[in-house]
Amino acid sequence: MRMLQRRLVRPTLLVDVGCLSRMREVVEEPDHLVIGATTTQHELLHDARVRAHAPLLSLVARHVGDPAVRHRGTLGGSVAHADPAGDPPAAVLALDGEIIVEGPRGERVIPSAEFFVGPFRTALEPDELLVGVRVPKMGEGWTVHYEKFRLSAQKPTLLGVAVMVRRVGDCFTDAHIALANSGSTPVRATAVEVALVGADVTEEAVTKAADLLDGTMEPFARQGVSQAYLAHLARVLTRRAVVAALSW
Known part of the structure; x- marks a missing residue:
């Protein structure tokens, strides 16, 4: 729809599968x-x-x-x-x-x-x-969060961060992080995931991992903001999403 x-497609036939x-x-x-x-x-x-x-x-x-x-x-x-x-x-x-x-x-x-x-x-x-x-199915020890930023309620997502982290005691044992509008497809923040695994569950460790996000990401819908701003936003939202997941 x-x-x-x-007006990107003009099909000659529509089939309702509802x-x-x-x-x-x-x-x-x-x-x-x-x-x-x-x-x-x-x-x-x-x-x-x-x-x-x-x-x-x-x-x-x-x-x-x-x-x-x-x-x-x-x-x-x-x-x-x-x-x-x-x-x-x-x-x-x-x-x-x-x-x-x-x-x-x-x-x-x-x-x-x-x-x-x-x-x-x-x-x-x-x-x-x-x-x-x-x-x-989400197993024991996993927590989740989704952090999203858009310029106004009527604008599309400028950046979204989906986070799943698993902890055992005071240590991260696994992390899945995917970003919306950070490329031509949704992308996994692999460097951040790797940095979190084995790290202590502290805000300092989360910030250090989030800082590894590639600053050359090219959002599909830039919406008039600079590349430097978007790179900063990605790091901030990723850190915020992981921290929020820990208190989920």
Whole structure:
């Protein structure tokens, strides 16, 4: 619908898949949740299974649009739209989610790290349909947060940071951090993740790790601000998101 709104596509045929109940189910597996593609952002925000096992998706859903948009917009729609500034794609990437697609050749499962290939471009073939997103259940010791900045309520995301960190005692043991609008696709902050693992759980260690963010990141939607400002914003929001996750 966003592509139609922006006059970027002019299809000759539209097919409504909203009546396919299978694509709106949330299925709990032993170690994963499979979330149907037409599950709305409002449902992600309030579904007890998502809130318990994949709370990052619920947090991110709160930041999508306004209540009217959240009641109509879907997880699958946002992921397939592949807007580099979109919030849900960054969350799915941070979760190491998998994208389930179906077509004439059967089902295919695509790791989220391979699914986003460019601005509004994905690994979906023209005859394939995104039917669901599979994400691991959050285990013990993990905490999450999503930090977002935009210039006004009506502007798209200038920068978003999705964070999952795991601690044992006073030490970080794992970290997943993905950024929205830091390139032509959502990107993982690999250097920050590596620096956090094994570090003490202190604000000083978090700040030192966040300072490793690459200052050459090129946001897709710059919105009239300088590269230096965006690099500074990325470091500040990443530090803020990790610290907030620790108190989650």
